[in-house]
Amino acid sequence: MIGKERGPMRALLIGGTGPTGPDIARGLKSRGYETTILHRGSHEIDDVADFEHIHADPHFEGELAAGLLGRTFDVAVVTYGRLRHVAIEVARHTNRLVSVGGTAYARQRWSTPITETALRDLTTPLTLKIQQTEEAIFECAARTGLNLTHIRYPYLYGARQLAPREWSIIRRILDGRHTIPVVDGGLSQESKAYSENAAHAVLLAVDTPDSAGKIYHVSDELTPTDGERAHAIARAMGTEIELVNYPREVSQPAWFWFAGRTLGVKQKDFPITDHSVLDISRAKAELGYRDLVDFDEAIQRTVDWYLEHPSVPGGDIEARLGDQFDYVAEDRFRLARRRFVDDCAAIPILVAPTRHAYDHPPVQKID
Numbered sequence: 599m600i601g602k603e604r605g606p607m608r609a610l611l612i613g614g615t616g617p618t619g620p621d622i623a624r625g626l627k628s629r630g631y632e633t634t635i636l637h638r639g640s641h642e643i644d645d646v647a648d649f650e651h652i653h654a655d656p657h658f659e660g661e662l663a664a665g666l667l668g669r670t671f672d673v674a675v676v677t678y679g680r681l682r683h684v685a686i687e688v689a690r691h692t693n694r695l696v697s698v699g700g701t702a703y704a705r706q707r708w709s710t711p712i713t714e715t716a717l718r719d720l721t722t723p724l725t726l727k728i729q730q731t732e733e734a735i736f737e738c739a740a741r742t743g744l745n746l747t748h749i750r751y752p753y754l755y756g757a758r759q760l761a762p763r764e765w766s767i768i769r770r771i772l773d774g775r776h777t778i779p780v781v782d783g784g785l786s787q788e789s790k791a792y793s794e795n796a797a798h799a800v801l802l803a804v805d806t807p808d809s810a811g812k813i814y815h816v817s818d819e820l821t822p823t824d825g826e827r828a829h830a831i832a833r834a835m836g837t838e839i840e841l842v843n844y845p846r847e848v849s850q851p852a853w854f855w856f857a858g859r860t861l862g863v864k865q866k867d868f869p870i871t872d873h874s875v876l877d878i879s880r881a882k883a884e885l886g887y888r889d890l891v892d893f894d895e896a897i898q899r900t901v902d903w904y905l906e907h908p909s910v911p912g913g914d915i916e917a918r919l920g921d922q923f924d925y926v927a928e929d930r931f932r933l934a935r936r937r938f939v940d941d942c943a944a945i946p947i948l949v950a951p952t953r954h955a956y957d958h959p960p961v962q963k964i965d
Contacts, residue, residue: 606630606631606632607629607630607631607632607672607673608631608632608633608634608670608671608672609626609631609632609633609634609671609672609673609674609675609804610633610634610636610666610669610671610673610674610675610688610691610692611623611626611633611634611635611636611674611675611677612635612636612637612656612674612675612676612677612678612679612684612688613635613637613675613676613677613678613679613698614635614636614637614646614649614677614678615635615637615641615642615643615645615646615758616677616678616758616760617754617756617757617758617759617793617796618677618698618751618754618793618794618796618797618800619635619646619677619797620643620645620646621793621794621797621798622675622677622797622800622801623635623645623646623649625797625798625800625801625804626673626675626801626804627649629801629804629805631672631673632650633649633650634649634650634651634652634669634671635649635650635651635652636651636652636653636654636656636662636665636666637651637652637653637656637678638653638654638655638656639651639653643758652665652666653665654666655679656676656678656679656680656684657679657680657683658680659683659686659687662679662683662684662687663687666687666688666690666691669691670691670692671691671692672692672694673692673694673695673696673804674688674691674692674694674695674696675695675696675697675698675800675804676688676695676696676697676698677698677800681697681699681731681735682730682731682734682735682738684697685697685734685735685738685739685744685746686738688744689738689739689742689744692744693743693744693745694744694745694807695739695744695745695746695747696746696747696748696749696800696803696804697735697746697747697748697749698748698749698750698751698800699728699731699732699748699749699750699751700728700750700751701750701751701752701815701876702718702719702724702725702728702729703716703717703718703719703874704716704717704718704719704720704721705870705872706872709872709873709875710875711875711876711877712815712874712875712876712877713815713877713880714750714813714814714815714877714880732748732813735748736748736811739810739811745807745810746810746811747803747806747809747810747811747812747814748812748813748814749796749799749800749803749813749814749816750813750814750815750816750876751791751796751816752788752789752790752791752815752816752817752876753788753789753790753791754790754791754792754793754796755790755791755792755793755896755900756792756793756794756896756899756900756903757793757899757900757903757907758793760915760918761857761915761918761919762900762904762909762915762919763854763855763857763919764827764831764897764900764901764904765904765909765915765916765919766854766855766919766921766923767827767828767831767832767839768831768835768901768904768905769908769909769911769923770923771831771832771835771837771839772908773923773925775925776837776838776839776840777839777840777841777842777928777932778828778832778839778840778841778842779841779842779843779844779849779851779852779928779931779932780824780825780828780841780842780843780844780852780855781824781843781844781845781846781849781852781853781855781856781869781871782843782845782846782849782871783825783841783843784823784824784825784826784828784841784843785823785824785825785871786823786824786855786871786872786873786874787821787822787823787824787873787874787875788821788824788873788874788875789815789817789818789821789874789875789876790817790818790821791816791817791818792818792889792891792893792896792899792900794890794891794896795816795818795889795890795891795896796816798887798890799814799816799881799885799887800816802881802885802886802887803885805885806884806885809884809885812880812884814878814880814881814884814885815876815877815878815880815881816876816878816881816887817875817876817878818889818893818896819878819888819889820889820892820893821875822893824855825841827897828841829841830893830894830897831897831900831901834897834898834900834901834902835901835905842932842935843935844931844935846869846871848931849869850927850931851924851927851928851931851932852869853869853920853921854919854920854921855869856869856870856920857918857919857920857921911923
């Protein structure tokens, strides 16, 4: 008896027009999936114009159910919507789900890489919901037999970001500024992922059904400091900058670095300059993750995109950044800092002589 011929593989991508969506869609297509994108339809982009679209809001169960009525898929990738409700509905249409959520960890005792099992931040309504959502989708998977892999995104950079922190540096340089304010020397490290690298990790999870029941961190393999990132952006724009350092207590000109970095910190609080580096060893070992795009190339592509698509000064994107671009105040802070440095330099202070930690035999003179 001739077996029933299997139809084409089908994939559902919820989201699709954001930072990682187009790369995920193209990756699914290259793997042989007939890919359907479900999103609200509030903005369309040319990158995914040739894919089938379902317009429904994945924040609402009724709209999502109506949009998926009668459809089945071999895999679903969910990057957008109210995930705890989306998982329940998607489980009716597929048995394989790769979901994407965020990272929200409690402050670490030591500045060590954060593993997927580290303590979560449960101190604010937003961070608590992130954890509750993860618990809900894994409970749904256990109840329905859904093959679920969950990816935790850090802050992403690249094209189409809603709050591109790189813009704070790019605009200053475009405005003729070559001094960039930083806090605590600009030495903080925070894991980030270039959008194409993050999409690559999601696709690797699609390729690895044995990853079911697992959570994976995603980030670039390289985690430069804030100051190094600023210098990299300047190099990509063909110029150089000077970092102007402020201690946390008087660091207001540099607060734009921390918009969204720690979800529990309010604007009035001093910024937290601890390191926040994700351990991605699980993704590397089990999914085979390696960066597709190295850091220098990723920054160059990011800068080029925002030079072609600049944000409107004072517009919606800049409002999300928490950056007033108040250059008059920045210059006053910089002059006050210079006076402070000069005053400190003029204070007499005893400086202990230094000596080598190990004793050495005296140098033998040769006659």
